[in-house]
Amino acid sequence: MAPIRQVQITFDCAEPQRLARFWCEVLGYVVPPVxxxxDSWDAYEETQPPESRDAGFVCSDPSGAGPRLYFQRVPEGKAAKNRLHLDxxxxxxxVGEERLAALESECARLLPLGATRVRLLVADGVNESCLVMQDIEGNEFCLD
Known part of the structure; x- marks a missing residue:
């Protein structure tokens, strides 16, 4: 059996620092120290060659339990549905109304950050309800 390995999740995106900061708010993650x-990440970026500015950015779980997230700038925009998403x-x-209330409450917190509500998937007897959302660059995720 292979040893368990740590995982980093990488997002292709247009604005790495902006998207990383969005996900920090969603997940309670932190950005690395400047x-x-x-004095700031913006000041650091100004010292980089123009083609390297905002080329990548990271955030991580301050407890160390969750995976590190890496955001890398790519030239192409998002063109189709994600093949992978975060729950x-x-x-x-x-379950039931208590679960729906928790999903709606979190949705209400994320909308002012720039998230978009897509649709509510109501419990069907096999799966519990979840709420499909999009981040600020249109990447789908679920509140589960």
């Missing part, structure tokens, strides 16, 4: 000698677990162990 490099020594700089943000806000209703674990809840």
């Amino acid at each position: 490099p020594e000698g700089f 943000v677990r806000v209703g674990t162990g809840m």
Whole structure:
């Protein structure tokens, strides 16, 4: 059996730092400290060659339990449905109205950050309800 390995999740995107900061708010993640000698990430980026500015950015779970997220700038825009998405677990162990209330509450928190509500998938006897959303660049994720 192969040893368990840590995982990094990589997002292709247009604006790495902006998208990373969105996901920090969603997940309670943090950005790394600003490099020594700089007051902000923007100040650091200004020292980079133009083609390297905002080329990538990371955020991570401050507890170390969750995977590191890496955001890399790519020239092409999002063209189709994600083949992989994140489920943000806000209703674990809840069912029925209690679960729906938790999903709706989290949705209400994320909308002002730029998230988009797509559709509610109502419990069907096999799966519990979840709420399909999109981040600020149109990547789908679920509140589950």
